Amino acid sequence: MHIRSSALVLAFALLLGACGGDGGGGTGPVPPSTTGSISGQVTAGSTAVPNAQVALSGGGTQTTNANGQFSFSNLEPRSYTLTLQLPQGFTLGTESATKSVMVTAGAAASVNFGVRAIPAASASVMAGNDNQFSPSAVTIVRGGTVTWTFGSVAHNVIFNQTTGAPTNVPIVSSTTESRTFNSDGTFPYVCTLHAGMTGTVQVHAP
Ligand SMILES: [Cu+2]
Structure with a gap:
């Protein structure tokens, strides 16, 4: 009895999760996401760093926007490495140019880089x-x-x-x-x- 009701609750939760975010297109429940994403920001103190290149292991490079932000989506769950290349006028300082990140299904991983402006x-x-x-x-x-x-x-x-x-x-x-x-x-x-x-x-x- 206990196992049955737990299974019911789980099934209901899955159904709710699947329906959330669906625009109501009428094609029925969409399956839970099997991919994840990475997003982050490159800053130097309180200043955003635009035009930095962020390369993802396995392919793909993003250029940070005016707010220093970047994102990668539709990633299959596994470990990735991000490699940062800064525009002129900035230096890594004590920050690392590469960072590892674990992507899990249905989740957004956050990776930020804190660098330093060259005086x-x-x-x-x-x-x-x-x-x-x-x-x-x-x-x-x-x-x-x-x-x-x-x-x-x-x-x-x-x-x-x-x-x-x-x-x-x-x-x-x-x-x-x-x-x-x-x-x-x-x-x-x-x-x-x-x-x-x-x-x-x-x-x-x-
Ligand atoms: Cu004086």
């Missing part, structure tokens, strides 16, 4: 008449250059005595000054003429 080669900072550095934080690649533009109000750029920091900019106005950063790290600086006028330069490996 810009240069950045510009305004040393403005409002006594602020703007933007106060910039990120550049190792060997890159930051250029400060000074208005009519005089400022200086004084770095902490950190190893790898460039030479200070003396008090200047109405000009530009550039410094090259050849060491990775965070380099804070101040204008000693104006309290609270501070900035930082982050330097990353390519």
Whole structure:
């Protein structure tokens, strides 16, 4: 008796599952899906990475859309390997270029890649008449250059005595000054003429 009622419940559940999602075409219940799918997203921090190539073992390559998303459908259940190829301007960082994923029938497997944007080669900072550095934080690649533009109000750029920091900019106005950063790290600086006028330069490996 117990076995019979369990079998009935199972049969009913299967019927419900088969009918769900059917548009009511009138061709009767469709069999449960025998394939699965993989979907995922490639991001660099909070930024989506479009135009990345994601190759599926056994065939097929998808290009990530504007939201960094990709998907493969109608896959027979088994283990697959995804291989990521990034567009220019991005690097894997600590992420792995290949990932294994198990696809099961009727299910969507999720595989995400978290990569890193390659920092810009240069950045510009305004040393403005409002006594602020703007933007106060910039990120550049190792060997890159930051250029400060000074208005009519005089400022200086004084770095902490950190190893790898460039030479200070003396008090200047109405000009530009550039410094090259050849060491990775965070380099804070101040204008000693104006309290609270501070900035930082982050330097990353390519
Ligand atoms: Cu200043």
